[in-house]
Amino acid sequence: MCSLKENISHVTLNADTLISKINDRDIRIIDVRSRKDYSQHHIHNSVNLPLLELLSNDSPGHLIKLIQSMGISDDTHVVVYDNTFGALASRLVWNLLYVGHNNVSLLDITYDNWKLLGYDIDSKNVNFGTKIHTLNINNNILSTAEYLEKKINDDNTVIIDNRERLNFLEQHIPGAINIPYKIFASPNKILKPTNELEKIFESRYVDHDAEIITYCGSSGTLSGLAYNALKSIGFENVKLYTHSFKEWKQLQKTIAKQDDANYWDLSAE
Amino acid sequence: MNNKLNLNDLSIRNNWAKTEEADHFSKMLKLYRQNELDPDSFRRFRLQHGAYGTRMTDNYAMVRIKIPAGEIHPEQLIKIAQLSDSFSIGSAHISTRQNIQLHWVVLEDVPEIMLELAKVGLTTREACGNTIRNIMCGPLSGVCANEMFDSTPYALATAKFLLRNPLNQNLPRKFKFNFTCCEKHGMGKIVDVGLVPVINESTECTQYGFKIFLGGGLGNKSYVGHQLEEFTPIEDLLHTSIAVIKIFDRLGNRKNLARNRMRYLVNELGWDEFKNLVLKERTISRVTQSATLSLEIDNNQNLNSIAETFQRVDLDLMMYERWLKTNTIKQKQTNYYSVFVTLEAGDITSNQLRKLAKICATFSKERTMRNGFSQDIVIRWVHLNHLKILYSKLLSVGLANPGALTLASPVGCSGTTSCNLALTNSHRLAKEIQRKLLSLKIDQDDDLKDSTIKISGCPNSCGQHEIATIGFYGGGGRSGKDMYPVYQMSLGGRHDNYARLGTNCIRIPAKNVINTILKIISIFKQDRKPHDTLKSWLDKIVNSRSDTSVRSINDIKKLLLPLTIVPSKNENSDFYSDYGSNDNYHTRTGKGECAA
Structure with a gap:
């Protein structure tokens, strides 16, 4: 086990650090963008694992097979990036943690920014052979609808909805607080500096001892970003409700909303 | 040409912000949440700092950002866009009094918003509550063909003098100043203090000054303002303002919330009596404070040079002509136009704010915008040759609706979208x-x-x-x-x-x-x-x-x-059922906060 401090520094990896390790065989860079985007150009030495394909079959066994075929073993340091403000990459990071791969980081900038900074890109496909990876499910970081439902009235649990404000006002899981995902980014990085992230949760009285469950619209990407934001400032007990609000509605669970106001009409088209 | 936008490299003329206020707000909010500050005191404090209540809930606020004289820089617009994405509904609302509002903000986020606004020189201080609200100035001041002189520097100087001034921290009720460009475009007579710039030319000298109208205003009962005197020279602007505020502070009704705007005082005393009180008070102010108080008038105007573009623009000429006719006004400066950007009831998305900032920085010679009186934004100092390309840029972000200066751009308050008092x-x-x-x-x-x-x-x-x-x-x-x-x-x-x-x-x-x-x-x-x-x-x-x-x-x-x-x-x-709802209509209101 890593110490807590190492874990924190691990959540994101600085682009400069990645540059210095980019040809390192013990590091595996995963691009979660579409196959088409990847084939045009990508970070030098990265492999492609389109998140949307993964989500269509995110069984743990399937993911293990995929990462084994990318030459990832239990010790490989995996770095994930996307071009969607870190949300898609965050979801893969969570999936890797879920199947027991703890040595994983988010690249701290988006692909566009990487390009803008003039760092290494190319369109070469790389093959790192096949490695063996163990499967060690970490159920502590997953929330199902049933689990969440039991926690709604639990004083020690904070449910965080990461959708945009209007969606939240219209309907949300009872007891949830709203922290729109756009709060987390800084102008150049996918996550704000840790002191600023701390402030967001502090001002909302979210305690480090609390159990946190994050959710968003449908697939746990926006809330995946929140998951990583929380981990990056040392929150230990964080769970992602992967199937999020879409499933909650399908299951016809109780929904809360802000009544008696036509807030949607305030938004411009 | 300075069309680069960089929030870290900001040259703004007027910094309205005070960073400590964010911290203070945060402390007061904590006291309130811990029940150590009673709700009424907190409400008064919150309003003084520009955070207004929201319909049927205590958890959200509307943050009203003051834009003194309506003058707003591209960098400020970009900051507001960021804040809207992070803390509000992804749109901002342009008000009829040159404020920009963020709605449905979590009360706990207000200090963070104040802090970020301070980075670009903006404040929410005294945007609500019983204070002197945003000082307005005609969106065409400085470019209007009918105006005698530009009242903008006087509006800005008055705003600077009054902001955080002890004079106006606990008035009987809110108090409003409007400067106009000319009589035609004004809102000078329907406000507590309305000022129309005039030049008095006599045989001996040319004197700059204002026609000042007092005691107008709209509300449950509305009045048209009275003209104080034929001509008030600029030297008397400050003392007249102080005198009016003092009379209102002293005699205004502090008991009856429904009768405490200055227009009721004027009505109760009678205009002549009120006028005499103001004139007497002004004499005292002149005698006792002339040596210590003065307005800081900054008459410098920064005009940038804009690179000529000869880019060919493909557009629907019929639509362009329609827009040109209803959304632009010829300035008094040859070959320059003011462009009115119509919104729908003042709403604009964060993305549109960013694009508008860029468009302004590229095409406006003064490199600032004004918000208008009709929930709109005005980009001024656009050269005739750039109108077409500017139109095409506006069109590409959905901001080229025609009809800005016609019947087809109605004003609508926020109503039941966020206001506690609204019925429809x-x-x-x-x-x-x-x-x-x-x-x-x-x-x-x-x-x-x-x-x-x-x-x-x-x-x-x-x-x-x-x-x-x-x-x-x-x-x-x-x-x-x-x-x-x-x-x-x-x-x-x-x-x-x-x-x-x-x-x-x-x-x-x-x-x-x-x-x-x-x-x-x-x-x-x-x-x-x-x-x-x-x-x-x-x-x-x-x-x-x-x-x-x-x-x-x-x-x-x-x-x-x-x-x-x-x-x-x-x-x-x-x-x-009302617009925007399929439910059966019923009236529901909460407590109003204007009078708090």
């Missing part, structure tokens, strides 16, 4: 009217051009309905046990030098408002004399000077009677 969704109604009028090309009709439509969601006048050619305020109507949204309509209001409050006409169910507007237009078309516009035709009618067969408001009323009929719920249930 006036905000959405304004958007529905705009869409309908534009689809009928009403904006192209020169006879309707100088008319306005303004809508408030309750009898208070945030939507300024009383100075509209056609004005509406919302309420609840009842048919048996069922309720339906309804609007009281007034006609013939205006806000220029002939300022006049509209005459009440008739109550119209919300779902018939659009038909009523169209019906009035058709009555006008049939009845008019050749030179009449809708505005001048109504003017004659409300002032009993009609020279056509429609003699009075009563005559119009008769013709509109069929539109007042509400079908039964079985016949048409649509009448029983």
